[in-house]
Amino acid sequence: MTIRNITFREAINAGIRQEMRLDPTVILLGEDVAGGAATFVEEAGEEAWGGVLGVTKGLAREFGRTRVLDTPISESAFIGAAVGAASTGLRPVVELMFVGFLGVCLDQIYNQGGKLRYMFGGKAQVPLVVRTLIGAGFRAAAQHSQCIYSVFTHMPGLKTVVPSTPRNAKGLLAAAIRDNDPVIFFEHIALLDTDGPVEDDDFIIPLGKAEIVKPGKDVTIVAIGRMRHMAMQAAEQLAKDGIDVEVIDPLTLSPLDEDAILSSVKKTHRLVVVDEDTPYCSVAHDIVALAAQQAFGYLDAAPQTVTPPHVSVPFSPPLEDAYIPDAAKIIAAVKATTA
Amino acid sequence: MAELTQDQLLWIYDRMRLIREFENRASALFAAGKLPGFVHLYAGEEAIGVGIMANLTDRDFITSTHRGHGHCIAKGVEVNGMMAELYGKATGSCKGKGGSMHIADVDKGMLGANGIVGAGGPLACGPGLMAKVKGTDQVTICFFGDGAAEQGTMHESMNLASIWKLPVVFVCENNGYAESTPVHYHSASKDIADRATAYNMPGFTVNGTDVFAVYEAAHEAVARARRGEGPTLLEAKGFRYFGHFEGDPLSYRTEEEIAKNKSNDPIDQFRRRVIDRELLSAATLDEIDARSKAAIDAAVEFAEASPYPELSELMTDVYVSYR
Structure with a gap:
């Protein structure tokens, strides 16, 4: 078993990569998650953006543009699409760039994603992960800095996960992707550059355990x-x-x-x-x-x-x-x- | 006339008739105080759901609206379970947990009626994306009303479906009113289908009281989606007999309009056409009428005889796994 020191950012990337390699139904979508719809960047052997903060860098190249999808700035549409895809056979990992953007797509997250299973009497499941940035400290002001995970925790049907180290970020994210319920996964912007030891091997950290x-x-x-x-x-x-x-x-x-x-x-x-x-x-x-x-x-x-x-x-x-x-x-x- | 087999014609009439019976009965049951909550009825719009669904298989998907009973029946959801759902009984399609506004049957590709106007647009892009990623030829229909056409979600969804060439057909059921507000007031567009141009997809307006016209338009739209050529926007113009919800006094509608609607009844139109052309006999159609009535009688009996859910059901189905 190899243990390497990697950043929180790299750990998130590794968690997604691990699950995308293991399960072809896992897809990634969100604004700029590939980064620039023009594939010439990859053809030239360069890396596309991989998200505004580079968290998903390299995934488009490994998994292709069918499984790693840039979206328009239409959070309702692409998060709703992720809910619909989750209930019909995919395991989408969808990025809501900052949690402050929940205001434009909350219906799809909680009225649809969080409630389908209960409303349908248990006859649907929504294996969805919504990854989103939280946290103050970056002089990003009121709409890009809050945590508000309490809002989502209040809502039955959603699971909420707040990782704190590179290792638990990778393990919890992998567990969230394998989970059959919608999970909102909160990534603190001030943690992205922190580092710590993480196993290279596949692993998960079970949800619901402190x-x-x-x-x-x-x-x-x-x-x-x-x-x-x-x-x-x-x-x-x-x-x-x-x-x-x-x-x-x-x-x-x-x-x-x-x-x-x-x-x-x-x-x-x-x-x-x-x-x-x-x-x-x-x-x-x-x-x-x-x-x-x-x-x-x-x-x-x-x-x-x-x-x-x-x-x-x-x-x-x-x-x-x-x-x-x-x-x-x-x-x-x-x-x-x-x- | 579209090329429809005898079996398809029988199926179309059977479904339209069954929807009408279901809705008329739901109205009576609601008036009698037998149904909790509220119901939004589809009577008058049968030709739309049935004409569309005649092009689908069980593997295809639909997203629906608050006025979803007709979509369910046309998609093959069992009426016993549906009626029991309206009563909130344990034998309901959703074990009594969803009610009229959330009837669903994922196995039949029916991804739920929906209490949020315009919410089905984003959801419909989901199975569309699934089909694309997995390389299947499954098609998804997104039903939405003229009221929902003014929600931002529909704009976002049609744009997304178009740029990703998703196999989705957006079907706007324009019954003339967003609740009580007429379409000429709430829509800046002459036809909702005109908006298709902005999304670079084909758009058609059809007579939603003519099941043959709906079938034909949907036939091409569904085929296009199956070929991987992307979405289409179909607008079917029709009417609803009942109010926005049961109990709606319908004060926004004139006598003239009501009479005009009656003369355009989709089921009467179908009967006249198939009898005139000797495609089906009146006796055969009457037999279906009787069978539909009996099926709804049985559904009501089934629902009334069914138990309410155990109280332990309150806490189940929130999560798949509770850790």
């Missing part, structure tokens, strides 16, 4: 997506103060691994949830509610959340930096539970 990133005995920190790394920074500093935190990364938000979170809270008696999504009706608040309802007697302090304020992502650098949760805020929240 990862205990760091075991600890004093406080449970549940941290979603990129926030896992912020939580680990905080954990390091807290250790110096003699506070041993346990960091849990849910990886899948729907279905949520409630057992992993509850077991940890019952052990540490304290909970902090760190989430880059806005706070109202959020996964962060759901996790707090979960602990309050099912582990109330175990809690020694009120659970805390560390989230952005309930505002859109600002453009101005100092404002955006203040918006994003960081290690200092996490440390303050942890200390609030141990005070």
